[in-house]
Amino acid sequence: MSEPAHGPAGGxxxxxxxxxxxxxxxxxFAQGGVIAAIxxxxxILLQGVLGPLGVVDTADRHYASWNTLLxxxxxxxxLLVLIAFPFFHFAHRLRYLLVDLGIPSARGTVAxxxxxxxxVAVTLLxxxxxxxxxxxxxx
Amino acid sequence: MTGEAIPSPxxxxxxxxxxxxxxxxxxxxxxxxxRRSHYFWYIVREFTALPMAxxxxxxxxxxxSAAVRPVNFxxxxxxxFVAFSVVCxxxxxxxxxxxxxxxxxxxxxxxxxxxVPSRLIVLSQxxxxxxxxxxxxxxxxxxxx
Numbered sequence: 266m267s268e269p270a271h272g273p274a275g276g277x278x279x280x281x282x283x284x285x286x287x288x289x290x291x292x293x294f295a296q297g298g299v300i301a302a303i304x305x306x307x308x309i310l311l312q313g314v315l316g317p318l319g320v321v322d323t324a325d326r327h328y329a330s331w332n333t334l335l336x337x338x339x340x341x342x343x344l345l346v347l348i349a350f351p352f353f354h355f356a357h358r359l360r361y362l363l364v365d366l367g368i369p370s371a372r373g374t375v376a377x378x379x380x381x382x383x384x385v386a387v388t389l390l391x392x393x394x395x396x397x398x399x400x401x402x403x404x
Numbered sequence: 405m406t407g408e409a410i411p412s413p414x415x416x417x418x419x420x421x422x423x424x425x426x427x428x429x430x431x432x433x434x435x436x437x438x439r440r441s442h443y444f445w446y447i448v449r450e451f452t453a454l455p456m457a458x459x460x461x462x463x464x465x466x467x468x469s470a471a472v473r474p475v476n477f478x479x480x481x482x483x484x485f486v487a488f489s490v491v492c493x494x495x496x497x498x499x500x501x502x503x504x505x506x507x508x509x510x511x512x513x514x515x516x517x518x519x520v521p522s523r524l525i526v527l528s529q530x531x532x533x534x535x536x537x538x539x540x541x542x543x544x545x546x547x548x549x
């Protein structure tokens with residue numbers, strides 16, 4: 266995890282006031298990191314490597330089974346969490362990667378809006394795709 | 405000789421004085437991260453975000469592929485895509501190992517007023533990773549019918 270000296274949203278909380286903004290961004294950063302660590306590798310292994318190579322058969326390689334799986338509301342919720350949370354983690358890491366590589370302006374407000382705005386945009390895009398792909402079905 | 409002859413090195417501490425003191429910042433060369441392997445792996449750890457982000461964006465495309473007509477549904481088979489996924493997998497695994505290994509430092513749990521050893525906490529995180537991977541793998545393969 267990145268250094269605790271700087272929060273994902275930058276700046277420092279004022280003494281005596283609960284730092285709700287920091288709390289939110291740190292929560293998103295930490296949860297995104299955990300979800301990316303625990304859930305993402307197996308998806309890449311199966312859907313990105315073993316499935317396309319024909320070593321295993323995965324649901325996303327069949328139209329009917331992929332639609333059935335995506336129609337399940339729990340699967341939709343799971344995929345939203347799987348995709349959305351890590352992007353808040355990625356946004357922080359990539360922003361401070363730029364700082365570490367000699368671009369101090371990546372700490373600034375503009376960079377925060379760009380990076381966390383991108384994470385919000387991906388979240389909304391994922392939500393839109395999940396809601397418009399494969400009608401919800403409990404069957 | 406008075407006490408003012410030699411200024412105290414602690415002058416101004418806690419009194420607002422000295423706040424305008426200019427701090428010397430040692431310039432950092434652009435390629436600092438390539439100087440030591442420890443620095444290099446730190447940058448690699450931070451960089452893992454990019455390939456993982458790209459792969460998750462592809463997953464969104466994969467999800468969207470279910471919206472087309474059955475005759476237009478063509479699952480990915482190209483070697484270029486597999487190579488891309490292999491690279492992403494390597495970075496994703498590095499993220500998992502580094503992130504979950506930190507759990508012992510971050511998470512502090514007490515059971516019966518005794519702190520749980522950090523190694524046990526790290527082990528539990530890796531066990532959670534294994535169980536989650538098995539469950540997800542089972543669902544993805546089981547529904548491939």
